[in-house]
Amino acid sequence: MLILTRKTGEGLFIGDDIRVTILEIRGKQIRLGIEAPTAIVVLREEIYRRVQQENLQAAGARDIDVTEVAQLWRQE
């Protein structure tokens, strides 16, 4: 892991397109400004992991699963 020290108002570039700026440091909280192309997904880590985990669980659905849920759906 690359470790850099920055002050408020300073920033860094990741490649040519992604710019991260330290906006504010208050106690244990840091506000970051992130400028990136729209194709780049920028998310808080816990949210990224939650959706990624959900996608991994949803992947590999089987035909029989859908037949079963379709049946349940019609019963509702």
Added chain:
Amino acid sequence: MRDMATNPQTTSTDMTVFPAKTRNFGSIEVRSDQIIYLEPGLLGFTKYHRYVLIEHHQEAPFLWLQCLDKEDLAFVVIDPRYLLSEYQPGPLPQAMRELEVESTEDLKVLVILTIPRGKPQEMTANLMGPVVLNLKTRQGRQFILDDPSYSHKHRVLPG
């Protein structure tokens, strides 16, 4: 074999048909104008971009989002309006701009279902990560909502 979900928006004359292998449907024939490109790919599967939507004919509103580059990668998806009539994710206008959706007729929003093996009653919908498609360009992307009112595990059927 099932029929592909038809896409009335398509005006392309490029009708090249090619076979694709799938675990659930065996070998299927896909027309090039049926391919949906997810860019970036779904979180956790970002290296896979080409998918097709396949209807599930059982009088139920489920669709398959089948990956064309990995035969065992398939998701069950549903139009979220079947689950929540007022599903209106905040970033949708932005999503439409990014995907260059010109008319709401070209817009398709789907959410991914998770069906626990052996416990279909407990299936959940990921309302937090809708897949938004532009039917005209067939480009799509999973948007992540940073909104606590939409759960990644929304219960679909009563317990």
